Amino acid sequence: MLRSGPKLLVWGLALWAAIGLGQAAHAAKVQVLVQDAAGRALENAVVYLDSREAKAATKPMSGVQMSQFQRQFQPRVLAVTVGTPISFPNRDSVRHHVYSFSPAKPFEIKLYGGSSPPPVVFDKPGVVVLGCNIHDNMAGWIVVLETPFQVRTDAKGSGLIPDVPAGSYQLRIWHPGLPAGASADEQTLVLSGDVQLTHTLREVRQP
Numbered sequence: 526m527l528r529s530g531p532k533l534l535v536w537g538l539a540l541w542a543a544i545g546l547g548q549a550a551h552a553a554k555v556q557v558l559v560q561d562a563a564g565r566a567l568e569n570a571v572v573y574l575d576s577r578e579a580k581a582a583t584k585p586m587s588g589v590q591m592s593q594f595q596r597q598f599q600p601r602v603l604a605v606t607v608g609t610p611i612s613f614p615n616r617d618s619v620r621h622h623v624y625s626f627s628p629a630k631p632f633e634i635k636l637y638g639g640s641s642p643p644p645v646v647f648d649k650p651g652v653v654v655l656g657c658n659i660h661d662n663m664a665g666w667i668v669v670l671e672t673p674f675q676v677r678t679d680a681k682g683s684g685l686i687p688d689v690p691a692g693s694y695q696l697r698i699w700h701p702g703l704p705a706g707a708s709a710d711e712q713t714l715v716l717s718g719d720v721q722l723t724h725t726l727r728e729v730r731q732p
Contacts, residue, residue, distance in 0.1 A: 555686040555714075556721040559678050559698060561729050566682030567700055569602040570726070571668045573675035574686065574694040574714065580671045585609045590641075591655075591665060593621045598655060598665030602701060604675045605667060610644035622658035629653050629669055652699065666701045691716050702729040 559570040585608035592599050594616040605611065615621050615638050623634040629651025634642055636659070647653065647669045655665035674694075676684035694716065699709035703726065710726060 551691050552688045553691060553716045554719045555674075555689055555696075555716070556719070557676070557678070557684050557686075557696075557698070558721075558723040559682045559684070559700070560723065560725050561702075562725060562727045564725075566678075566680070567702070567726060567729060568678055568680045568682060569600070570678040570682070570684070570698055570700040571602065571604045571670075571675065571709075572678065572684050572686065572696070572698050572724075573604065573670050573672050574689060574696055575672050576692060576694045578690065578692060579674055579694065583607060583671050583673055590614060591667065592616050593623070593657070593663070596660050596663060598663060600677070601665050602677055603665075603667045604677050605647060605669055606673060606675075607650055607669055607671050608646065608648055609669070610646045611667065612641035612644040614641045615639055619659075621660065621663075623655060624658060625653050625655050627651065627653040630667075664701075668699060689716055691718075696724075698724050698726065700726055700729050702726075704728060 557572045559567045561567055583606050586605050589605055589609055589611045591603055591611055592614045613623050613634055620636045620638040622636045625632055629649045630647050630653045632645050650669050650671050653667040657663040674686050674689050676686050678684040694714045695711050696714040697709040697711045
């Protein structure tokens with residue numbers, strides 16, 4: 526028969542603390558600042574960590590939207606995992622005709638207004654460039670990834686990827702201002718704890 530008492534309680538607390546420390550030691554935060562060659566912050570850069578283990582942990586996301594508002598895609602850039610369905614609600618008073626010719630996901634949503642037609646499933650990795658047949662100034666980008674460890678930078682060029690298991694990764698950074706068809710910048714990153722780094726995209730232009 527088990528009896529509770531001070532010794533058992535102390536042992537239980539010690540075990541709980543050890544488990545917590547073990548989990549903390551195996552997860553890291555990756556803080557990245559992305560800038561151009563002039564040192565200006567780059568918003569909408571997609572920062573992600575690739576590895577065999579990250580690919581195995583990838584699952585589709587839910588509830589993702591890229592709306593049209595004020596005749597722009599909002600957000601202009603989305604980063605999602607493979608298999609994610611995305612809806613395209615039209616929040617303008619005019620109709621839009623959304624399309625992509627990108628090999629990663631060619632599709633077309635013909636002229637519509639209001640609620641989105643059925644979501645589009647993005648089932649292949651790659652960069653999908655969006656346009657509107659009615660409004661030539663509209664452009665959007667969906668980056669489909671095989672990793673859950675990803676972030677899109679904010680107006681200050683900053684992004685945080687939390688809860689990344691320790692290990693070796695390829696850190697990749699993509700931005701819509703890179704030359705058409707250009708690959709993401711990349712470097713090897715070995716994680717054993719929290720990391721802060723600054724990355725300069727030298728060939729990028731502000732889109």
